[in-house]
Amino acid sequence: MIAIESLCKSYDGTPVLDGVDLILPQGGVTAVIGPNGAGKSTLLSVMGRMIRADAGRVTLDGRDLATAPGSEVARRLAVLRQDNQPSARLTVQDLVTFGRYPHSHGRTTAQDRVHVARAIAYLGLGDLADRFLDELSGGQRQRAFIAMVLAQDTDVILLDEPLNNLDMRHAVGIMALLRDAARDLGKTILVVLHDINMAAAYCDRIVVMQDGRLIHHGPPEEIMTDALLSRVYATPVTVHRVAGRLVALY
């Protein structure tokens, strides 16, 4: 279980996170949605230990992530931010193998190789495994980074806009993969999404953020309403039920 307690973070006096409280039970996919500048990425960065919060804390099963040893946390929580700048001389295989670093510390075992091969296969990167990262398209590279995070084999996975650069097939494939991982393997997944229809279709819970505050939290049926979405995005939004699924039109 992840507990976020009154998390605050401001840059030069402007609050980016303004007292965020959230409890994520074990298992399930939770989407974080909200307009630009709502604090979604900052929340993920604080949870991923890349940014230090000004106040409040994040705990994983009672342990404060900011003070726990980094190597210990990395075996339980994986995080992928947006805009990943790869170094040119890495192959897909090399990159995904880095996902095993928290477990192997550089001495790759047979078990590590199994995890790496599985992650590469899940993301459909088998043919590209020996290609260098700078020879890949944006979408292929994005999938390679997601494969690295999966190879880390953690209970908790945080992803910041993982569907960036992905075509329809791969976007749907990754959301289905996340849903299955949560359902079958009991993983706790938090994912920042821009596509609210994707969030409604594949996630168990949706968290809505606005101006650094968490303003709503519930199953997709509760969040996908005309009034709420129109207010949050300051744009007329209507929600329809199409073929049994909630779809927002804007």
Added chain:
Amino acid sequence: MTALGALSLVAAALFMTLEARGNWSFVLPFRATKLAGLVLVAVAVAVATVVFQTITRNRILTPGIMGFGALYVLIQTVLVFGLGSARVAGIDPRALFAAEVALMLVFAGLLFRALFGGSTRSLHLLLLVGIVCGTLFASIAGLLQRLIDPGEFLILQDRLFASFNGIDDTLLGTAAIVVAAVCAVLWRWLPVLDVLALGREHAIALGVAQDRMVALALGLVTILVAVSTALVGPIAFLGLLVANLAYMLLPTARHAVLLPGAALIAVICLVGGQTLLERVLSYDTVLAVVIEFAGGLVFLLLVIKGATR
């Protein structure tokens, strides 16, 4: 890699034996100390540069940017200015070496503490402050050099050119132990260096204590640079040259390959170059100039190609 190893052995063998006239029992130990000095400087500079480029994630930086070369120039200038060249020449080289290394380490320590002690932990800020300090040292040294007696200035100028001929053999033992110790530590950190090369966020996500490891690695780089500078004087572009040659010849991101590879290339450049210049072309003391020239060209090429990563 094997080819590089073989080539550096060939260079060393040629250096030891080519045109060795006269008494072998004199020539071999004499050349062996020189060879040891060259190898030591080559390893220190190559390893320092590759590690520095890894933690800054930039292929056109060298640790020299932090102002060590300028500090060395300043130390030498102040010594000659304050004491006069005759008395400087009389100082025990070991004491001078220790003092130079110590001063450079103190400077680096102050620089790191000022920047890592506070809340802002920006590597780029550290580099910028290093550049500014370097410029300050260079300006002070320039002022003193204008005030100095012209005869003294010539002697000073001679001390400031990187020289691979005047390596003091009494310093080699100490320097070798220091470089070996630093390399041993780095050897244990090879996988961590690989992770640091991914960038700050990935390193943290993979559980590496990024800020601490970068600070420690910078400290080790400082020791290597200080030792090599105190031995032969400031050499700016050798590291850049060999690091980029290593990236080109060894297409991998693994430091277990890159670090020894760059070190071997540096040995080939220095020992091979020295053999070629001294024995075949019978020139003297211009190796530093040739290497700096080649390194400078590589630097310009890299800037033009925009290959900073």
